Amino acid sequence: xxxxxxxxxxxxxxxxxxxxxxxxxxxxxxxxxxxxxxxxxxxxxxxxxxxxxxxxxxxxxxxxxxxxxxxxxxxxxxxxxxxxxxxxxxxxxxxxxxxxxxxxxxxxxxxxxxxxxxxxxxxxxxxxxxxxxxxxxxxxxxxxxxxxxxxxxxxxxxxxxxxxxxxxxxxxxxxxxxxxxxxxxxxxxxxxxxx
Amino acid sequence: xxxxxxxxxxxxxxxxxxxxxxxxxxxxxxxxxxxxxxxxxxxxxxxxxxxxxxxxxxxxxxxxxxxxxxxxxxxxxxxxxxxxxxxxxxxxxxxxxxxxxxxxxxxxxxxxxxxxxxxxxxxxxxxxxxxxxxxxxxxxxxxxxxxxxxxxxxxxxxxxxxxxxxxxxxxxxxxxxxxxxxxxxxxxxxxxxxx
Numbered sequence: 001x002x003x004x005x006x007x008x009x010x011x012x013x014x015x016x017x018x019x020x021x022x023x024x025x026x027x028x029x030x031x032x033x034x035x036x037x038x039x040x041x042x043x044x045x046x047x048x049x050x051x052x053x054x055x056x057x058x059x060x061x062x063x064x065x066x067x068x069x070x071x072x073x074x075x076x077x078x079x080x081x082x083x084x085x086x087x088x089x090x091x092x093x094x095x096x097x098x099x100x101x102x103x104x105x106x107x108x109x110x111x112x113x114x115x116x117x118x119x120x121x122x123x124x125x126x127x128x129x130x131x132x133x134x135x136x137x138x139x140x141x142x143x144x145x146x147x148x149x150x151x152x153x154x155x156x157x158x159x160x161x162x163x164x165x166x167x168x169x170x171x172x173x174x175x176x177x178x179x180x181x182x183x184x185x186x187x188x189x190x191x192x193x194x195x
Numbered sequence: 196x197x198x199x200x201x202x203x204x205x206x207x208x209x210x211x212x213x214x215x216x217x218x219x220x221x222x223x224x225x226x227x228x229x230x231x232x233x234x235x236x237x238x239x240x241x242x243x244x245x246x247x248x249x250x251x252x253x254x255x256x257x258x259x260x261x262x263x264x265x266x267x268x269x270x271x272x273x274x275x276x277x278x279x280x281x282x283x284x285x286x287x288x289x290x291x292x293x294x295x296x297x298x299x300x301x302x303x304x305x306x307x308x309x310x311x312x313x314x315x316x317x318x319x320x321x322x323x324x325x326x327x328x329x330x331x332x333x334x335x336x337x338x339x340x341x342x343x344x345x346x347x348x349x350x351x352x353x354x355x356x357x358x359x360x361x362x363x364x365x366x367x368x369x370x371x372x373x374x375x376x377x378x379x380x381x382x383x384x385x386x387x388x389x390x
Contacts, residue, residue, distance in 0.1 A: 025273065029270040029271050029273050030272040030273070031271070031272035032272075034272070042271070074358075075224040075334075075335055075361070075362075075372075076224050076225055076226070076237070077224045077226035077227075077229070078220065078224050078225070078226060078362055078363045078364070079224045079361050079362055079363070079372070081363065082358070082361050134360075135359075135360070135361070137358065137361075139270075140270055140274060160356045160358060160359070160374075161355045161356015161357070161374045162355055162356070163269075163277070163332065163355060163374075163376060164330075164355070164376065164378075165329075165330070166269070166270070166274050166277050166330070166332075167270075167273055167274055168273045168274070169273070177270075177274070179355075179356045179358075179374060181358060181359065183359075
């Protein structure tokens with residue numbers, strides 16, 4: 001899997017992922033049914049935001065975007081050393097094989113025991129470290145989504161706060177959101193084009 | 196003290212308060228020295244944001260803006276029932292009399308034992324309830340600002356999370372931010388002009 005900064009031209013490939021995750025109504029905040037133009041305005045933010053895409057090979061010389069991430073400073077000014085992160089992973093890929101992404105999938109660059117969601121999350125964390133962020137914050141992890149919470153925990157995030165009844169879940173009703181946090185190691189800006 | 200929605204024409208009176216609070220570098224995130232045009236863009240946000248001002252009489256038929264607040268949905272879509280709130284109170288007023296605001300101050304509509312900061316905070320909470328918000332969240336309360344933390348606690352907010360080292364304090368170095376939260380009672384929209 002390759003993580004790179006998105007170009008404007010990537011939007012047509014980002015939108016199906018964005019739409020599919022939001023339609024589920026289980027992992028992120030936007031209203032299911034958000035139209036494409038609004039979605040583009042919410043996601044393709046200008047600097048200091050960084051929009052990332054994670055792509056895998058799905059054939060000879062062909063790639064497919066399976067995830068997208070949005071990094072922004074968590075706070076302006078005196079708090080802009082902390083990245084606020086959002087990650088959307090194509091549900092079709094996450095649901096495929098119960099989190100493992102093996103032979104018959106989109107490429108050969110992934111170990112078969114490793115989930116696409118996990119690989120995408122790792123790519124996002126590494127990218128943020130390379131940008132110079134010193135910590136990463138997730139503001140709205142749906143507490144009822146235990147698989148997602150477990151993923152973040154396994155990547156060294158911890159729950160630093162619980163926002164009670166802050167998420168109107170489509171069938172659970174009002175559920176909690178976790179605020180999750182981890183510090184980041186020093187990055188390695190050299191190998192990336194960060195422009 | 197009267198809390199009302201700000202009009203564009205209030206900006207010249209809001210700016211000195213904004214600038215003074217930000218210059219201190221102790222209570223909010225924006226970089227000290229933020230210029231007026233940037234400040235206006237950060238604060239005077241369009242709907243669904245609500246910009247409020249708190250004003251007191253400072254003479255016959257004359258009022259003075261002593262605080263300003265910004266209410267936005269804490270999250271879009273499925274989380275927009277929670278208000279994210281920011282409050283800036285003129286330091287000249289907060290520092291006057293150690294929090295009490297008595298005779299010789301800006302007006303006679305305040306009990307002398309009651310701080311301007313507290314009155315402004317109460318006005319903001321009431322306004323958010325009247326707007327229909329079900330809870331209020333403060334995302335970046337500087338933990339080292341114990342007086343401010345105590346104020347919010349006394350207004351029924353509790354610390355639901357601590358963001359470690361998330362604030363580059365001008366002389367303490369990196370200090371924690373608290374995320375604070377409270378539920379709101381049902382509001383009373385009738386008496387206000389909420390347009």
